[in-house]
Amino acid sequence: MAMASPTSTSRGIVAAEPTPIELDWTATALLIIDMQRDFMEPGGFGETLGNDVSQLAGAVPPIAALLKAARASGMLVIHTREGHLPDLSDAPPAKVERGAPSLRIGDPGPMGRILIRGEAGHDIIPALYPLDDEIVIDKPGKGAFYATELGDVLQTYGIENLLVCGVTTEVCVNTTVREGNDRGYRCVVIADGCASYFPEFHQAGLAMIKAQGGIFGWVADSAAVLKAMTPDRSNRVAAGASR
Ligand code: C5J
Numbered sequence: 001m002a003m004a005s006p007t008s009t010s011r012g013i014v015a016a017e018p019t020p021i022e023l024d025w026t027a028t029a030l031l032i033i034d035m036q037r038d039f040m041e042p043g044g045f046g047e048t049l050g051n052d053v054s055q056l057a058g059a060v061p062p063i064a065a066l067l068k069a070a071r072a073s074g075m076l077v078i079h080t081r082e083g084h085l086p087d088l089s090d091a092p093p094a095k096v097e098r099g100a101p102s103l104r105i106g107d108p109g110p111m112g113r114i115l116i117r118g119e120a121g122h123d124i125i126p127a128l129y130p131l132d133d134e135i136v137i138d139k140p141g142k143g144a145f146y147a148t149e150l151g152d153v154l155q156t157y158g159i160e161n162l163l164v165c166g167v168t169t170e171v172c173v174n175t176t177v178r179e180g181n182d183r184g185y186r187c188v189v190i191a192d193g194c195a196s197y198f199p200e201f202h203q204a205g206l207a208m209i210k211a212q213g214g215i216f217g218w219v220a221d222s223a224a225v226l227k228a229m230t231p232d233r234s235n236r237v238a239a240g241a242s243r
Helices: 052-072 150-156 169-182 200-213 223-228 234-242
Strands: 011-014 019-024 027-034 074-082 135-139 161-169 186-195 218-220
Touching: 011 223, 019 186, 027 169, 052 074, 052 161, 052 186, 052 223, 074 150, 074 169, 074 234, 135 150, 161 169, 169 186, 169 200, 186 200, 186 223, 200 218, 218 223
Parallel strands: 027 074, 027 161, 074 135, 161 186, 186 218
Antiparallel strands: 011 019
């Protein structure tokens, strides 16, 4: 692997598992999966399925830190939202009719109709709200590539690497990473920037990505990515001090 110059700002080496990975930041996007009120707050889709939504809160501060750094560096930021058209024409009956939730997709709930585009519950949580010029991809499925413009967007911006975070680890994050991996993207999943309603599924979801030499991608903490994004000026300081 080619090593980045210590003063380079366009490349960085992330301390990831199963191996460190060098990334060209100009070809890297931050992909934030489904940080919507419907999954994160009481009364939404996640809770109607019987889940404890407080399990997901820990992912917010690491994502916020990465989002701040990405915005400051000019990195492409993409947010996704899972949800359906008001007439449910893009919602397969097999999804709508599944299980025994307290409210089904499309039913009226405390944050509007469950998992429907344009409703309050479908929106992204205030702490991570997209800026006007950031890309928001609406997706009907679990994977962010299925039936969306994501692939075209990434191609347009020359993206080769994805920093993937969001919820939930084993569902929409994993599905998106698998789709991205098959399309040739290097996916680095942010361990503390993902969460599951089931802590054991979070761990298993990360383990599956990085197993077998990184069969689907890499896993790193947000701090490791932030460190790699920060130019190392120690050489310049040392050189200046010796003059
Ligand atoms: C789920 C998601 N869990 N965003 N969606 O249904 O992971």
